[in-house]
Amino acid sequence: MALTAEQQQTLVSTNASTPMGELFRRYWIPALLAEELPEPDCPPVRVRLLGEDLVGFCDSEGRYALIDGFCPHRGVSLFFGRNEECGLRCSYHGWKFDVEGRCVDMPSEPEESNFKNKVRIAAYPMIRLGDVLWAYMGPPDARPAPPEIEWATLPAAQVYVSKRLQRTNYLQALEGGIDSSHVSFTHRFSLDDDPLHAGALGNVYLKKDGRPRFEVVESDAGLYIGARRNADDERYYWRITQYLMPWYSIIPPFGEHLIGAHAWVPIDDETCWAWSINYHPLRAITAEEHRVMRSGSGIHCVYKPGTYEPVADASNDYLIDRSAQRAKKSFSGVAGIAMQDASLQESMGPIQDRMKERLGTSDSGIIMARQRLLRAAKALAEDGTPPPGLDPAAQRVRSAALLLPKDVPFQEGAAEALQLRPNTAFVSL
Ligand code: FES
Ligand SMILES: [Fe+2]
Numbered sequence: 173m174a175l176t177a178e179q180q181q182t183l184v185s186t187n188a189s190t191p192m193g194e195l196f197r198r199y200w201i202p203a204l205l206a207e208e209l210p211e212p213d214c215p216p217v218r219v220r221l222l223g224e225d226l227v228g229f230c231d232s233e234g235r236y237a238l239i240d241g242f243c244p245h246r247g248v249s250l251f252f253g254r255n256e257e258c259g260l261r262c263s264y265h266g267w268k269f270d271v272e273g274r275c276v277d278m279p280s281e282p283e284e285s286n287f288k289n290k291v292r293i294a295a296y297p298m299i300r301l302g303d304v305l306w307a308y309m310g311p312p313d314a315r316p317a318p319p320e321i322e323w324a325t326l327p328a329a330q331v332y333v334s335k336r337l338q339r340t341n342y343l344q345a346l347e348g349g350i351d352s353s354h355v356s357f358t359h360r361f362s363l364d365d366d367p368l369h370a371g372a373l374g375n376v377y378l379k380k381d382g383r384p385r386f387e388v389v390e391s392d393a394g395l396y397i398g399a400r401r402n403a404d405d406e407r408y409y410w411r412i413t414q415y416l417m418p419w420y421s422i423i424p425p426f427g428e429h430l431i432g433a434h435a436w437v438p439i440d441d442e443t444c445w446a447w448s449i450n451y452h453p454l455r456a457i458t459a460e461e462h463r464v465m466r467s468g469s470g471i472h473c474v475y476k477p478g479t480y481e482p483v484a485d486a487s488n489d490y491l492i493d494r495s496a497q498r499a500k501k502s503f504s505g506v507a508g509i510a511m512q513d514a515s516l517q518e519s520m521g522p523i524q525d526r527m528k529e530r531l532g533t534s535d536s537g538i539i540m541a542r543q544r545l546l547r548a549a550k551a552l553a554e555d556g557t558p559p560p561g562l563d564p565a566a567q568r569v570r571s572a573a574l575l576l577p578k579d580v581p582f583q584e585g586a587a588e589a590l591q592l593r594p595n596t597a598f599v600s601l
Contacts, residue, residue, distance in 0.1 A: 179546055180526045184341045186438040187223035191549040196222060196418055197310035198552070198559050200319045202435050202447050203298060204228055204305040205335060209236060213255045222309065223440045227251050228298065229271075232258045236298035237271035238307050244275075244293055269293055302328045320564035321420060322592050323433055323449045329456040332430070332465050334472045335445045337481045338514055341523045342419055342444040343542075345436040348517050349421040350541055352399040352411055353534040356382035358512050360503045363426075368450065368461070368470035369509075372427030373601045374573050377401050377409035384411075386536045389583055391569065393417055393561035394544065396590060397537035398582040407575045410582050412590060414571050415541050417548065417561035422571040423471075425600035430461060431571065432471050442522035445480075448472055448510060454597060473510040482511060490515035568592035572599040 175183070186193040201221060208217050209230040216229040218241065225241035227250045243250055243262040250269070254261040259276050261268040267288075268277035273295030278288035297315070298307045301324045308315050318324075323331050338345055348354070355363075356378055363375040381401035389396045394415040403409040411424035423432040430450035437445045448471040450457070468474040473482040484490040490506045492515075497505030506512045531539060544560075551557035561567065572589035576582060589599035 174531075175526050175542065177527060179542075182549060183542060183545060184343055184441055184523050186342070186441060191553045192545065193222055194310075195545070195549040195552050195559055196438070198314055198316070198562065199310075199418055200299075200306040200308050200316065202304050202335075202437055202445070203238065203307035205333065206300055206303045206305055209305065216251055216253060216255055216260055218249075218251050219307075220439045221307065222438050224294075224309070226294075226296070227253075227260065228305070228307075229255050229260050231255070231260075231271050235271045236300065236305055237273075238296040238298055238309075239269055239271070239273050240293035240295070243267060244291055245280075267291070269295075271295060271297075302326070302331050303333050314558070316562040317564050319567060321416060321433075321567045322422075322453065322570065323431075323451040326451055326453065327456075330453070331449065331451040332457050332462065332472075333447065333449050334465070335447045335480050336473050336475075336510065336514070337439075337479075338436075338444050338446045339442065339486070339518050339522060340444060340520065341441055342436040342438040344517050344520055344524045345434075345444055345446055345513075346419050346421070346541070347538045348513050349423075349434045349436065350395075350397055350413055350415050350537045351535070352386075352397065352413055352424075352537070353382075353384050356384070358504055358516065359509050361501055362503075362509050362512065365501075366469055366509060367464045368429050368432075369426045372425075372429065372573075374409060374411070374424075374426055377403050378411075381409075384534065386534060387582060388537050388540045390540075390544070392563070392566035393569065394420075395537065395540055396583070397540075398586075400582070403575050406577055408578055410572070410574055410576055410586065412572045412582060412586055413537070414569050414590075415537065415544075416567060416569070417559060418545060422569070424571040424573040425598050426573070427600060430457065430470075431598060434471070446510070446514070454595065468508045468510070471510050473508060473514075482514065484508075484511045484515070486515075486518055570598055573601055574599050575601065 219226045219228045226238040248264045259268040259270045265280040273293045275288040275291040296309045384399040387398040397413040399411045400408045414422040419436045433449040435447040465472045492505040496502040548559045576585035
């Protein structure tokens with residue numbers, strides 16, 4: 173199941189006009205935190221997504237948009253523009269653009285000129301769901317229904333979302349997220365220490381059996397990735413991760429703690445946004461949970477002031493603590509689950525050379541996710557087949573952690589647990 177060089181190239185290239193780039197543009201994309209555009213006519217923000225330089229703004233009527241980052245007149249960055257009276261006005265000669273990319277004013281040209289009607293720039297719709305602004309960068313007539321992955325639909329009080337700059341291609345971040353076997357190693361000692369993981373019965377099985385057997389089954393939107401560990405004589409401990417096209421994962425729960433989820437969104441081919449989400453289907457997030465997540469617990473991190481870049485990074489070796497590593501306080505020596513993952517994934521280089529990798533049986537989820545992405549990109553490019561997972565019904569799924577008798581396949585034993593049934597608890601131990 174090794175990749176060809178061409179397949180590798182296809183998987184990691186997401187600019188416009190590449191097969192994967194065109195596939196990704198068919199989905200709604202988590203683009204900004206709502207806090208980045210807090211109110212109508214607030215300052216615009218620079219946004220780079222899928223290799224495109226854009227500017228995001230919220231107009232006087234509260235409509236959001238991403239538009240071309242540069243003025244078509246003589247190329248000035250619209251980030252320096254004035255956000256006023258339902259449009260973003262370039263600070264050089266005053267050309268003004270609305271949320272649909274139309275040039276609505278051109279004060280530098282003669283009054284009788286109709287030149288402005290001929291000028292239009294790229295503009296992508298953006299909608300707010302909870303604390304996230306989602307953009308759609310594909311063909312207007314193929315725009316799907318808004319996303320219904322569980323965390324996007326819950327009341328804002330039940331969801332905590334953060335984003336972190338990661339200096340890698342999206343694929344190696346995604347592959348880390350669906351690789352359930354590293355949890356027994358990388359995060360081994362954090363499971364008991366971290367306030368959002370501690371105390372779960374599942375931690376015992378996770379640490380006891382570092383050789384999970386994987387069973388991966390296709391779902392409508394992606395994959396069910398089942399990892400089976402020995403529990404006792406009669407039962408297996410199953411952790412079932414959801415992979416949803418094109419870049420989402422839902423982590424199996426730990427006891428009664430908040431559920432974790434991710435999205436890995438390409439900024440360009442060498443950087444991505446690692447979106448980390450915690451949520452609970454039945455209750456608001458507590459003040460204490462907020463506090464620990466803001467201070468870098470769970471799957472979140474601590475930022476350099478005024479940025480979404482983590483304090484621990486390659487320039488300081490992720491603040492690795494060799495004595496903690498030796499004393500078995502941290503398996504990798506890096507503090508925090510998010511930075512444990514980020515440090516290892518960034519250490520592979522911005523784009524891992526997959527021609528050199530040696531995959532084992534525990535990598536079957538990764539192998540199938542790659543195939544799913546490649547197949548969808550090819551089908552879209554060759555005959556316009558709509559990508560999987562756009563139907564909101566296919567997105568209504570859950571991860572699960574449970575014990576099942578050894579002779580029961582997880583697709584049977586966990587069938588109900590894997591369905592999203594609103595206002596019900598998730599299945600976990
Ligand atoms: S460069 Fe923007 S109006 Fe001239
Ligand atoms: Fe991890």
